[in-house]
Amino acid sequence: xxxxRKLTFGILxxxxxxxxxxxxxFFTPGIAASIAGVNSIFSWxxxxxxxxxxxxxxxxxxxxxxxxxxxxxxxxxxxxxxxGFFVGWISWVVSNIVIAMLVVGSLDYLKILFxxxxxxxxxxxxxxxxxxxxxxxxxxxxxxxILLAFSLITLSVLCLIGFSGSTAINLKNFSDISLTKSTxxxxxxxxxxxxxxxxxxxxxxxxxxxxxxxxxxxxKALFIGTLVISxxxxxxxxxxxxxxxxxxxxxSSYPLLLVASKFFSEKVVRLISILVVLTIMGGAASWIITTxxxxxxMSRDRVLPESFSKVHKKYNxxxxxxxxxxxxxxxxxxxxxxxxxxxxxxxxxxxxxxIVILSVVKLRIEKPKLKRTFKVPFxxxxxxxxxxxxxxxxxxxxxxxxxxLGFILVLLGIPLYIIASLGYxxxxxxxxxxxxxxxxxxANRFMIEKDIVEHILNxxxxxxxxxxxxxxxxxxxVTNRIAREVIPPNGKVYGVDFSKRALRIAKKIAExxxxxxxxxIHENFYNLSKNKKVNKKLRKLDAVVGVGVxxxxxxxxxxxKEIRKxxxxxxxxxxxxxxxxxxxxxxxxxxxxxxxxxxxxxxxFKIRVWRQKKLFWTYVHxxxxxx
Numbered sequence: 001x002x003x004x005r006k007l008t009f010g011i012l013x014x015x016x017x018x019x020x021x022x023x024x025x026f027f028t029p030g031i032a033a034s035i036a037g038v039n040s041i042f043s044w045x046x047x048x049x050x051x052x053x054x055x056x057x058x059x060x061x062x063x064x065x066x067x068x069x070x071x072x073x074x075x076x077x078x079x080x081x082x083x084g085f086f087v088g089w090i091s092w093v094v095s096n097i098v099i100a101m102l103v104v105g106s107l108d109y110l111k112i113l114f115x116x117x118x119x120x121x122x123x124x125x126x127x128x129x130x131x132x133x134x135x136x137x138x139x140x141x142x143x144x145x146i147l148l149a150f151s152l153i154t155l156s157v158l159c160l161i162g163f164s165g166s167t168a169i170n171l172k173n174f175s176d177i178s179l180t181k182s183t184x185x186x187x188x189x190x191x192x193x194x195x196x197x198x199x200x201x202x203x204x205x206x207x208x209x210x211x212x213x214x215x216x217x218x219x220k221a222l223f224i225g226t227l228v229i230s231x232x233x234x235x236x237x238x239x240x241x242x243x244x245x246x247x248x249x250x251x252s253s254y255p256l257l258l259v260a261s262k263f264f265s266e267k268v269v270r271l272i273s274i275l276v277v278l279t280i281m282g283g284a285a286s287w288i289i290t291t292x293x294x295x296x297x298m299s300r301d302r303v304l305p306e307s308f309s310k311v312h313k314k315y316n317x318x319x320x321x322x323x324x325x326x327x328x329x330x331x332x333x334x335x336x337x338x339x340x341x342x343x344x345x346x347x348x349x350x351x352x353x354x355i356v357i358l359s360v361v362k363l364r365i366e367k368p369k370l371k372r373t374f375k376v377p378f379x380x381x382x383x384x385x386x387x388x389x390x391x392x393x394x395x396x397x398x399x400x401x402x403x404x405l406g407f408i409l410v411l412l413g414i415p416l417y418i419i420a421s422l423g424y425x426x427x428x429x430x431x432x433x434x435x436x437x438x439x440x441x442x443a444n445r446f447m448i449e450k451d452i453v454e455h456i457l458n459x460x461x462x463x464x465x466x467x468x469x470x471x472x473x474x475x476x477x478v479t480n481r482i483a484r485e486v487i488p489p490n491g492k493v494y495g496v497d498f499s500k501r502a503l504r505i506a507k508k509i510a511e512x513x514x515x516x517x518x519x520x521i522h523e524n525f526y527n528l529s530k531n532k533k534v535n536k537k538l539r540k541l542d543a544v545v546g547v548g549v550x551x552x553x554x555x556x557x558x559x560x561k562e563i564r565k566x567x568x569x570x571x572x573x574x575x576x577x578x579x580x581x582x583x584x585x586x587x588x589x590x591x592x593x594x595x596x597x598x599x600x601x602x603x604x605f606k607i608r609v610w611r612q613k614k615l616f617w618t619y620v621h622x623x624x625x626x627x
Contacts (some may be wrong), residue, residue: 107253109257192393343398
């Protein structure tokens with residue numbers, strides 16, 4: 001089931017504004033002023049220029065590939081699946097950190113009004129995350145309306161501070177401004193923090209498959225939204241530095257409230273504090289609602305476990321991805337303060353944006369004829385200069401501690417990629433099959449042979465079978481038992497697998513037990529017809545069996561068609577696969593008996609499905625005959 005296109009340009013524009021504003025404007029004016037003083041105004045100008053260029057990058061790429069995967073899709077198209085996965089994974093890690101950062105930041109502002117304990121703060125943060133994940137689950141329409149309200153609050157707060165603050169402007173505050181060699185480093189470092197204000201382009205690109213006319217509306221919303229936020233942010237920063245001395249602004253944890261206190265009464269400042277809390281929470285809500293679409297897209301492409309690509313039948317939302325998102329965000333929230341989370345997120349985000357920016361260059365060179373609604377000016381040179389600036393800022397601004405921690409978070413994605421690839425990536429399947437061949441043998445001896453082999457043997461013993469194919473035979477435990485106990489001496493069992501090491505073990509077992517009516521074939525499942533010698537052998541079969549093989553077959557319909565072609569009429573099939581609790585590791589097909597029946601019946605098999613429950617998984621027995 002696919003996502004539904006319901007978002008119009010107007011709603012999308014407000015969602016972009018809400019996503020981009022984040023917490024940066026409410027915290028980083030103070031951080032930037034503490035680093036570069038009044039010269040931080042140059043940092044903000046530089047951050048705005050960089051942000052507009054990045055917005056153009058996203059506009060160009062989203063006009064070419066309007067997919068829910070966003071940054072993952074762009075990087076995959078430019079640099080391949082592996083790079084695409086890591087960019088998508090980094091984006092997801094950053095999203096979780098940003099959500100936590102926004103929630104923590106909003107509650108820090110709330111503390112100004114209501115002193116709250118750390119326990120209440122944590123419970124409030126978790127409640128907020130759970131609530132907005134539920135809103136996300138209920139559908140993009142209701143989510144869009146709520147985020148629209150947050151966007152209006154955001155614009156109102158910034159306009160209120162900006163226009164009211166303009167009455168207290170004192171240009172003498174800029175008397176110490178200077179642009180010299182000694183001020184360049186502080187300006188660049190401050191820019192590194194200021195740019196977080198504009199993070200969020202990727203979250204809007206995740207909505208591409210729920211947007212009407214995405215090739216036009218996504219790029220336009222990204223570009224116009226960035227321009228609106230840039231103008232508003234620059235106005236507020238100018239007013240802040242002009243109304244409050246940079247040294248005083250830099251010493252404040254809540255710089256915009258300090259600005260507001262210069263010309264508003266205490267009651268109005270408290271009201272503004274409440275609106276700021278709502279604004280920051282709105283930014284968090286935007287990320288919460290959009291980010292699961294990235295996990296959905298990556299799972300659909302099978303670089304993450306396929307179970308996260310499920311779409312709810314009623315609400316048309318990626319509900320399993322939303323559940324995962326909620327769980328991880330709750331864990332991240334308890335991990336640190338706003339500044340700590342910011343220090344971890346920034347280096348990862350810069351790396352992710354840099355690869356996405358370079359995707360423009362790669363695609364311009366390799367696919368120049370692709371239709372582009374929006375284009376980055378000087379698309380082969382400017383992106384490289386932009387990446388150089390970002391990486392330079394990263395090098396001089398980040399601590400080794402935050403880089404190492406970010407690197408560890410990225411590495412955590414590798415096991416998930418391997419788990420997903422074990423069902424589809426041929427090289428990884430072969431690699432792990434070879435490495436764990438001996439372990440596979442003992443696991444088969446103590447589990448497969450004990451739990452399910454007897455069922456297969458009993459089923460085949462009830463009919464006359466002389467020629468049997470064991471598809472994905474591995475170390476040959478099932479193959480050798482069938483050859484020894486079911487097949488007559490003049491019959492033959494063929495065990496096919498693409499792990500040489502596993503087949504060597506299978507052959508040794510057969511030789512040690514003097515089993516001669518068995519033959520092991522080293523071949524890819526999809527190439528059986530291409531190998532003329534093998535193709536000739538595997539004809540007019542009486543039965544085809546397979547244990548744990550369905551989870552490793554990508555093109556299952558192709559394989560079922562091949563099996564039907566090789567079986568005689570009335571020929572038997574017997575497959576056994578695994579259904580795990582929570583369905584994290586299994587294919588969606590395995591979870592649903594109806595889907596199994598429909599698929600096998602489509603290719604001319606009359607089958608039965610029996611589920612044999614065990615402590616940690618359920619064996620799914622699929623058996624029947626060709627009709």
